[in-house]
Amino acid sequence: MRKIMTNKTSKYILLLICSMSLLSCEKFLDKQPNDMLNLDQVFSIRLETERYLANVYSYIPDPLVCNGVNYTPLSDEADWVFNWPHQQINTGNWSPVNTPYDIWSKYYKGIRAASTFINRVSECKECDELNPGITVQYREEARVLRAFYYFLLIRQYGPVTILPDVPLAIDAPLSEMQLPRNSYDECVDFIVSELDKAQQVLPDKQSNTREYGRTSAGMARALKARVLLYAASPLWNGNTDYADFKNKDGKQLVNQVYDQNKWRKAAEAAKSVIDKMPEGLYKKNGTDGKFDPFLSYQYVFLDRWNTEVIWARPMTGDAVRWERCSAPRQINGYIGLGPSQQLVDEYEMENGMSPFTAASTTANPVINPASGYTETGFSTTATKFTKAGIHNMYVGREPRFYATVGFNGMDWVYKGADGKTIIRVELFSTGKDGYNGSNDHSTTGYTTVKYVHPESDVRNGRHVLKSWIFFRLAEFYLNYAEALNEYDPQNPDIYKYINLIRERGGIPSLPEGLNQDQIRERIRHERRIELALEEHRFWDVKRWKIAEQTDAAPIYGMNVTTGTSFSDQNFYKRKITESRTFQKKHFLWPVPQYEIERNTELVQNPEW
Known part of the structure; x- marks a missing residue:
């Protein structure tokens, strides 16, 4: 069942993503649900109903806001210079009472809002008068969002509590609010069943560009495939490390028997995305x-x-910070999003060969002589991606390297007042973008060019719109x-x-x-x-159960505290930029202590 919206209705649907798209919805930014109305009144008025759905959408995370909740600096992909909460996690300085990246309360609020909407939207007769059956589509959009929020919770906390479909009344007895955790498999089954329902109603993709950012059958299909992949992975498929992870009544929360069939389900779900x-x-x-x-x-x-x-989230006003956080100081950037040497080493040469042998480590690289890679000297000729004088370790790498990582001596292209302008990035210590010049500097000797548009003018605050792709x-x-x-x-x-x-x-x-x-x-x-x-690497190493090796290792980069020129070889030496801690308990976040105290049926995650 698919409903096609009229142009008149589309005008109102901008409300659904008003919190996600600054330029397309600027005039609607102040239109949040009217707290002066009770729910009976809200769902009797079309505009208020759509505002309520916009609120359900507003819980979607925004990783392009680089000083928000972004999981990249928690992984071995990067080290960010900014003194933000990720450093507490990387050094092991956190607990149930002091928990950075605490999303528990946020997404349960989003889930409750979605559940209320799902149960009440059919009351909006005015909605269906304008576009018959539109409340059914609205309901399924909220259903997908609810499933998405549950996924974000189980990804971070493991098995959680699946709330009643009809939200409990505010004055419900305390005993009714004390709910134990569901098992991980029960959470997965619930999410998948919800997504299957929504796929029967929603369009495969939004055909009107004004409606991009809203959920669709395609997004539901993709989320289902990712959920099933995670469920098939070692962390959740017969993980005996969690043999004692049980509710107070003894209920096992993580299955203890490996099931190869889970991989089949994951493969079929991924193929269904591909086939569409x-x-x-x-x-x-x-x-x-x-x-x-x-x-x-x-x-x-x-x-x-x-x-x-x-599916993607349209860029908000704050999301322009990603480009500013990545850009050199020469154009008023912060140059603080530093890819790690571990990530840089992973990129192949243009011939498809690894620069290093299997015995290589970041601290002690063993170069693969057949690859053509070297860590000494500077190029004497220009290539498509590098000019003469670039250190040889950055020459002849695969194209994706140059579209992701910024390095010392590269040309940074941006659109200045007079059109395109090029500056040369100076990451050595005394350089214009280097360690000595400011607290805003790359700790690894690299910066990020992925998601940075060459037509943006960071210096003057003009940014080309983009979207964070989920x-x-x-x-x-x-x-x-x-x-x-x-x-x-x-x-x-x-x-x-x-x-x-x-x-x-x-x-x-x-x-x-x-x-x-x-x-x-x-x-x-x-x-x-x-x-x-x-934001894949951080979760991948957890679900593969290799995070105790990858995330406990120090982060490496170049020797950013030295160097007085592009050709100063001292800069191009591997150095530890951050020592990190990872213990077995860190595979999962702790349930916030305030929630443990509020709900006596909740058990804490292992070893927390």
Whole structure:
């Protein structure tokens, strides 16, 4: 069942994403639910009903606000200079009573708001008079959002409490509010069933650009596939580390028996996403009219609502900070989002070979001589991506590297008052963007160019609109390959979809004849590159149960406290930029202490 909106209705639907899109909804920013009205009144008035739905949407996170809740600096992908709460987590200085990134209360508020809307929206007769049946679509949009908020909770806290479908009354007896946790599998089953319901009603994608950002069947399908992938992964599939993770009545919260069939479900769900998007990965041609891997990857994140995007959040006013946090100080940026040496080392050479051997570590790299990589000297000739004089470690890397990581001596392109302008990034200590000049500097000797538009003018506060992508097709190529490798490791689709990612990235296909373990490592490597800085890595290493190795290791970068010129070799030495702590309990966030005290049926997460 699909409802097509009239142009008149679309005008009001802007309210649904008013909190997410500054420029398209600026005049609606003050239109929050009217607290002076009771719910009977709210759902008898179309405009108030739509305001209520806008409020349900308002809980969607905004990772482009770099000083907000972004999980990238918690991973081994990056080290951010800013003294924000992520540093408490990285150093182990947190507890149930002092919990950075506490999202528990926020998303339960969003869930309750969604549940109220789902149960009351049919009362809006005025809504259906304007567009018959529209309340059904509104209801299913809220259902998808509720499922999304539950996913964000179980991703961070593990099994949570599934609230009654009809929210409890404010004056309900205290005993009715004391609810235990559901098991992880019960949470997954509930989320999946809700998404299946919504897919029967919502359109596959929003056809009107004014309605982008709203949920759709495509988004529900993608969320289902990601939820099932997480559920199949080692952290939640027969994890005996959680054998004692039980409710007070003894109920087991995490299954103790590995189920390979979960990988089959994850593979099928990912394939259903792929099959609905036969146009494939986004590609862009260069000025010569030929396919350009660099531009193709760069503009996946800059060409708003391109064909690869399944669901994204429109940029808010605060989201321009991502570009300012990434940009050099020379153009009034903060240059504080520093990719790690671990991430830099992961990128292949343009010939598709790794720069390092399997025995290599970040602290003690063992160079693969066949790759052409070297960590000494400077280039004498220019290439497509580097000018003469660039340190050789940045020369000849794959195109995705140059669309993600900014490095010492690179050209930073931005649109100044007189059109395009280029500055050379100076990350060495005495450089214009270096350590000595300001507290705003890269701790790793790198900065971020992903999600930074070359037409933006950071110096004068003019930014090209973009969207934070929550779901894009490339992820599901990788999800599908990962799930197949665990369930059906001989399936040729594994190679097919990994190689489609690599082909768009401008590097050769995988070598034939890899075994299951080798393919698993290549998939994890490919995820790290393709999905870099998109908030996947932090959760991936947890669900794979390797975070005790990756996230307990120190973060490395260049020697940013030294260097007086681009050619000063002292700058290009590997140094620890941050020592980190990761204990077994850190696989999950602690349930906030205020919630444990309020709900006596809640058990705390293991070891907290």
